[in-house]
């Protein structure tokens with residue numbers, strides 16, 4: 001019997017803003033090493049640049065190459081204390097922290113012809129519920145900011161819109177305790193093992209719940 005395999009793409013970001021590592025990169029590397037998602041799911045991983053000019057082409061290539069069913073973008077947030085599931089991406093670039101190419105942008109649209117915002121197609125609320133059942137606290141958020149994480153989500157959701165039937169979402173994660181210990185970020189930060197365990201559970205739930213989506217009702 002031929003079964004179409006289900007493709008999950010998980011991305012993280014390179015370090016930025018004076019840190020030597022990014023917790024989302026650590027997640028992607030750990031998942032690539034031991035995917036353990038089970039079933040017919042194929043895991044693909046990638047690292048995204050913190051560069052507002054090259055991130056779009058990078059995302060285009062990933063969609064072209066993998067045609068994923070589910071996409072989970074992970075990124076660091078100094079403000080997050082728990083895994084935070086974003087629900088909306090805005091058509092806006094507005095940031096003080098320069099990207100890794102040294103650019104700072106104010107009040108610029110990501111796509112002048114695009115909609116003002118896009119909702120995630122990932123069942124964020126159901127995933128949060130599934131995590132809670134496993135004893136992992138997560139939050140829902142209405143703003144992914146106006147920096148590179150928001151840009152990645154907005155652009156990826158355009159591909160989801162074009163193809164249909166894809167669940168795409170963004171998860172902001174806290175900084176790592178080791179970043180705080182090195183003085184690269186304010187503490188306390190999350191221990192690496194705790195972050196990796198929570199991220200792995202979240203990816204598994206996203207894959208399991210993919211088929212359960214009711215359009216728009218579960219964000």
Ligand code: PCA
Nearest residue numbers: 013075076147148149150
């Ligand atoms: N966090 C930034 C960009 C890269 C990352 O990991 C953000 O929240 O936009």
